[in-house]
Amino acid sequence: MTDTTTDTDVVIIGGGLAGSTAAAMLGRAGIRAALIDPHQVYPPDLRCEKLDDDQVSILRKTGLADAILPKATFDGDTRDGKAWVARSGYLLDKQPGGQHGILYDDLVNAMRAAIPPSVPFTIAKATGITVGDDRQEVLLSNGASISARLVVLAHGLSVALKDQIGIERVVISPCHSITLAFDIKPRHGAFDFSALTYYPERTTDRMAYLTLFPIRASMRGNLMVYRNMDDPWLRDVRHDPERSLFALMPKLRRLTGDIEIIGPIKIRPADLYVSKGYRQAGIVLVGDAFATSCPAAGSGTRKLFNDVERLCNIHIPNWLASPGMTAGKIAQFYDDPLKRSYDTASESFAYQLRSLSIDDSFSWKLKRNLRFIVRAAIGAARRLGMIALADRVASEGWSQRFRDLADRA
Known part of the structure; x- marks a missing residue:
């Protein structure tokens, strides 16, 4: 019988933003790593669609900013280079541009392109996992397996593998927020702004903000609301988006003029959840696999980049320098002060922004x-x-x- 087991030091399950960033960092550092994901090219997915200055500053710590930022559209390079801030139809500020617009699948595929050839990429699903103090084994849907000293679980919201080893997902705020994404253009002329953040006029609108920013030649809109998925308003938005948008923000037209929404509106609800039972030997969770963040709060990508940066720059090199991969070793990552501060701030800001937006x-x-x-x-x-x-x-x-x-x- 032919042995189809591959041996490596680190196997990364999930080729989204967290997993692809980890693969690129480890490969560039000369660490033996392998990446597993079922998609050769990452498909369209409504997640992070822009990077702000804080997120870029952490991205630079990964050493991958130069591979990513040229693929993004910087609002400081468009029109007046200012990001407008407005409320109730009135302009509050014109601040210097600082947002890099990029669709999530473009961001992930750009990160994948930065992974060196030394990191093998297996197009398959991870179907089974066994972990312990020394070696870990991952079974794949193609019948092969990978043996590694460490498993990095970066497969987002999936629970199947975690269930196998007793890691529990606990939802702490179901449908905490909803993101609506769309392309927008003026019916006449051009927008006066390079980017715009517009805050709600009433708490009863159950809205955090609308942000408009450039991606390539388009103006992208992300509308963040606090509603349930069965809210009739969501049906109205799909049916008549322009009317619904101005009904929610009547004075927005002062700044945008008449607009047209291009193509379908994408809608993504976000639950907040945390993991329990994750302090185990041989496996470490990063990004959404560990805990989700509220997209409205904008802290998810910041937390993700911080997770991967600390893990790949600090902890994995230290762990590989000595035998074994015990739970005590893995705990050093979860107890990392910077990781803990980002995790705490992310969860706290999710609730604070919700209250700031809708609490009377x-x-x-x-x-x-x-x-x-x-x-x-x-x-x-x-x-x-x-x-x-x-x-x-x-x-x-x-x-x-x-x-x-x-x-x-």
């Missing part, structure tokens, strides 16, 4: 009003030519003090 209690009304007072003040400072002061307030200085004050309200 006195304290959240105060926080909401203070938020937009600060936004308007930053915009006024820019218009008066106090650019350095406005940038300082917008980034971390006084605005952080105002946010801290708001959080204490």
Whole structure:
């Protein structure tokens, strides 16, 4: 009988953004790794569609920014290079562009292109897994198997493999938010802005924000709402998107003029869940395989890049330097202070943004009003030519003090 087992140091299950980034980093570092995914080319998928400055700064730590950013559309290079911030039809600020628009499948496929040839890519599903203190074995749908010292589980929301080894997925907030994505164009002329973030006029709209940003030659829209999937409003959006959009945000037309939505609207609900029983020998979870984030909060990609950067730059090289792959070793990643801080902040901000958007209690009304007072003040400072002061307030200085004050309200 022919032995179809492949031997490597690290096997990565899942070739989405987390798995492809890990494969590229490990391969470039000269670490023996293998990638498994059922899709040779990653298919269209509604997930992250832009990278902000914070996400790019972590991406740079992976050493892969130069492979990814040229594939994205930087809003600072379009029209006036400003990202408008508005509410209730009124412009609050024109801040420097800082968003790199890129569809998720383009992002993943660009990351895959950065994986060196030394990392074998098997197009198959992982159907079985056995883990222990020394060697791990992964069974594949094509009848082959891979033996490795470490398994990196990066297969997103799938639960089949985790069920086999007793890792439980616990939903902590079902349908926490819903993302709607679409392309948009003006019926006449061109948009005046390079990018726009528009905040809701009423808490009863159950909306976090609308963001418009360029991807290639198109203007992409991401609308973040807090509703249930059986809400009739979602049906109305599919049937008559322009009317539904302006019914939700009547004063948006002041900034966009009459618009046309191109193609179908994609809708993706997001549950928040965490994993339990994951502290095991031989296997480590990253990205959504470990815990999901709220897309509206925008923390998921930041958390994912931080997971993979810490794992591949710090922990895996250290683990491979000595025999064994015990649960004690793996715990070093889960207990990494930077990982823990990103995980905590991601979950916290998911709930904070939801309350900031739809909670009508006195304290959240105060926080909401203070938020937009600060936004308007930053915009006024820019218009008066106090650019350095406005940038300082917008980034971390006084605005952080105002946010801290708001959080204490």
